Amino acid sequence: MTTQDPASHVPPRLPGVRDPGDAWVTAADGTRYWGRFGAAGLLVHDPARGVLLQHRAMWSHHGGTWGIPGGALHAGEPPAAGALREANEEAGVPADAVVAFATSAVDREVWRYTTVLARVERSFTPHAGDAESLELAWVTVDAVAQRELHPAFAQAWPRLRRMLDVRPVLVVDAANVVGSRPDGWWKDRAAATQRLVQRLAVIAREGLPAAALELDGDRWMPRIEMVIEGRARDATAVAPVVMTVARGSGDDLIVERAAERREQGDAVTVVTSDRGLAEQVREAGATTRGAGWLLALLDEAADPPASR
Known part of the structure; x- marks a missing residue:
């Protein structure tokens, strides 16, 4: 453990020019929440090292406890973007070193906090970029609950761990x-x-509602793999969607890919309205959804935010 610096009890001087989001919101019962436009934090997971935790400076809210880097959102800023920005500012997390895969939100009516879950794609060394941290540490998943956690993070941790x-x-x-x-x-x-x-x-970038995938949380950014064949081969891939060309039977390749992903522990959903194919992939351990299910989600994603 890092020895506490007496200076950590003293909040840093606020900058002369502050973002409008850096302000308190007060609920009807008097509870105050930081972030006029809500707040977000980044839960970074590295299978080899665990999750990245922040030991909060003593002057901060629930100082001395452990949580995740995060803070107030800017006006109009998506939670995933805000969480990445805050994690970079506070913990030196490079935006290109992690990939967000899910969000879990807590709504207090006057204020909303979003935890953005991200996996490490390339190794990096975190470092404190401001006065909000006593220290930063990679903590194994099993050891997180042994720390003195920020109360809100402690409450959310069982769900986030799953x-x-x-x-x-x-x-x-x-x-x-x-x-x-x-x-x-x-x-x-x-x-x-x-x-x-x-x-x-x-939808690979912005995610799908958790309910559509029958998962916990708020939204999920699934890995999407398209299997194409015939004249469709002239189409080109668009990141982050993976496009796999079937040299032979497209159905055989879909069954093969579903089985391979299941063996790797993934939760696989095959999108097809072909009954015979659906039966084969269910035998491989995958779930199935019809084409109409996917098209409805794509139509919803195409709607402007005001209409959602």
Whole structure:
């Protein structure tokens, strides 16, 4: 443990120019929450090292306890972007070293806090970038509860811990999904497939409602893999969607990919309305959803925020 510096009891001088979001919000019962536009924190998980925890400076709210880097959101700032920004400022977390995969929100009516869960893609060494930390440490998942945790984080931790072990994957039968809606796809199958992959990339980045995947939390950013065949091969991949070309039977490749992902411990959902294929992938341990399920989610994601 780091010896507490007496200076950690003294809050730093506030900057002359502050973001409008850096302010308290007061609920009807008098409870105060930091962040006029809400707040967000980043729970970074590295399978080799554990989760990144922040030992909070003594002057801060619940000082001396352990939590995750985070803070007030800026006006109009998405929670994932705000959590990454705060984690970079407070703990030196490089935005390109982690990938967000889920969010879990707590809504207090006048204020909302979002935990953004992210996995480490490349190793990095965290470092305190401001006066909000006594120290930063990688803590194994099993040892987190042994720390003196920030009360709100302690309450959320059992749910967050369960979420760390879930890796949702969608394997999309592109030919079946494209062919399920009469939008002229038969005139140009490659172009129709290209439209689908572009729409899938949106939900891969922004996530799906947890209820749609029957998972805990608020939203999930699943790994999405499209299996394409025939004339659709001329379509090009759009990150982060993975596009796999079937050299032979597309159905056989979908069953193969579903089985491989299940063996790796992923929660696999195959999107197809082909009954025979659906039966095969269920035998491989995957769940199935029809093309209409996915198209409804894509349509919802295309709506402007005001209409959601």
